[in-house]
Amino acid sequence: MLGIHNLHTSVKGKKILQGISLKIKASEIHAIMGPNGSGKSTLACALAGHPAYKVTAGKVSLDEQDLLVMSPDERSRAGLFLAFQYPVEIPGVKVQNFLRQVYQARFAGQKEKQFDSVMAFRKYLEKLAQELQVKPELLKRGLNEGFSGGEKKRLEILQMAVLEPKFAVLDETDSGLDIDAIKAVAAGIKHNIVKYNTGVILITHYQRILNFIQPDFVHVMVRGKIVESGGKELVKKLEQAGYQKWS
Ligand code: ADP
Ligand code: MG
Numbered sequence: 001m002l003g004i005h006n007l008h009t010s011v012k013g014k015k016i017l018q019g020i021s022l023k024i025k026a027s028e029i030h031a032i033m034g035p036n037g038s039g040k041s042t043l044a045c046a047l048a049g050h051p052a053y054k055v056t057a058g059k060v061s062l063d064e065q066d067l068l069v070m071s072p073d074e075r076s077r078a079g080l081f082l083a084f085q086y087p088v089e090i091p092g093v094k095v096q097n098f099l100r101q102v103y104q105a106r107f108a109g110q111k112e113k114q115f116d117s118v119m120a121f122r123k124y125l126e127k128l129a130q131e132l133q134v135k136p137e138l139l140k141r142g143l144n145e146g147f148s149g150g151e152k153k154r155l156e157i158l159q160m161a162v163l164e165p166k167f168a169v170l171d172e173t174d175s176g177l178d179i180d181a182i183k184a185v186a187a188g189i190k191h192n193i194v195k196y197n198t199g200v201i202l203i204t205h206y207q208r209i210l211n212f213i214q215p216d217f218v219h220v221m222v223r224g225k226i227v228e229s230g231g232k233e234l235v236k237k238l239e240q241a242g243y244q245k246w247s
Contacts, residue, residue, distance in 0.1 A: 001025050002080075002167040002199055007058035009039075009046045016042045018224040019058070024167060026197040029189075029213065031204060031235070034221035035243045040203045041085050043221075044171045048082040049075050062167065077106055079166030083156040083173050085203075090143040095155065096122055098143050099162050106163050125162070132191060133184040134158045150181035157188035160198075168192065169201045174209035186212035207239050222246040 002024040009017040016039045024030050032040055046053040047060065049072035060067040062078050070078060090098070100121050107113035115121040126136055134154050144152050153173050160168055170189065174182050186209055192198045202215065210218075210232065218234040219226045220243070227246050228234065 001061075001063065002201075003059070003061040004047075005059040005061075007043070007046065007060065008056045009042055009053050010056050011042060011053055015056075016053075016224050017046065020221075020224070020226060022201075022219065022226070024199040024201060026166070026199050027193050028217070029193070029200045029202055029215045031202045031210060031215035031218045032221055033204060033218065033235070033238055035247075038221045039224040040221055041171055042224075044082055044085075044169045044201075044203060047075075047080065047169055048072055073105065076163070077108075079164075081160050081163050081165035081168040081198075083153075083160060083168065083170045085171040085175070087144050087152045087156055089145055089147075091145045093143045094139075095141060095143055096125055096139040099125060099139075099159060102159065103162050128161050129158055132158050132161060132188045149176040150178060153177060153185055154181065154188070157185055157192075160192055161188065161195075164196045165192070165198055166196070167199045167201070169203070171203045172205065173202070174204055174206060179208075182209050183212055185209070189213055207235050210235050220246075 004020055004022045007017050007020040020043060022030065034040055042053055046055055049070065055068055062080060065078060067075060103121065115124065125139060129136055129139060132154065138151060138155065144155065147155065156173060173185055177185065189200060190213060193200065204210065215232055218230055218232060220228040220238065222243060
């Protein structure tokens with residue numbers, strides 16, 4: 001379980017999260033919705049261990065381990081994955097090499113997870129890419145270099161599949177995508193849940209992706225607090241009424 005208990009954070013001295021508590025079990029999907037600037041990405045960054053997002057109070061545990069004492073790398077090795085709202089470009093670093101390094105770092109020391117050769121890993125990656133509808137030629141390009149918005153987000157999902165995370169935080173992975181890309185991203189998320197029992201925090205502004213991937217819980221974040229939680233029926237209510245109730 002990913003347990004977030006009374007989490008407070010500040011960014012550059014400004015208080016953002018003001019006591020967030022959530023419990024995410026394996027295979028559960030928790031959608032987080034809320035107005036711009038309410039702290040959703042701050043939650044994602046704080047969980048990933050981004051140094052600019054200071055945790056001032058609260059606890060986070062991942063399967064009984066204290067997440068907050070770990071470095072970002074250690075968090076990743078412990079099974080936490082974050083898909084950024086704005087995926088970074090690293091020109092010159094080929095996707096397939098990057099993903100191999102990411103894989104090796106995650107599964108270092110686990111004999112049964114090692115591939116015999118670079119080629120064997122590439123074969124595995126190509127198969128995974130095909131399953132997740134990522135064009136194979138993207139694997140040979142620089143990381144996100146000149147990728148369209150949809151290609152970047154699909155690659156985040158491929159990266160998630162390579163890392164086999166226990167818990168994944170997906171920050172607006174559906175934003176700016178056409179309907180086919182949304183379906184592909186939703187299918188990719190499901191793929192991870194089915195294969196690895198990944199528990200998911202899905203930060204989103206739109207009902208659309210939630211039509212393809214049913215959330216178990218929906219939370220509304222406003223000004224750094226969860227102000228309402230419910231089931232998927234809450235999404236319809238929000239689409240109609242917006243966040244005015246809390247403004
Ligand atoms: P959301 O993802 O819900 O739109 P964010 O978590 O990105 O909201 O932002 C919450 C608040 O924190 C906003 O007021 C934003 O301007 C501020 N904030 C977030 N990151 C930074 C940063 N790196 N530097 C300064 N302010 C930040
Ligand atoms: Mg955000």
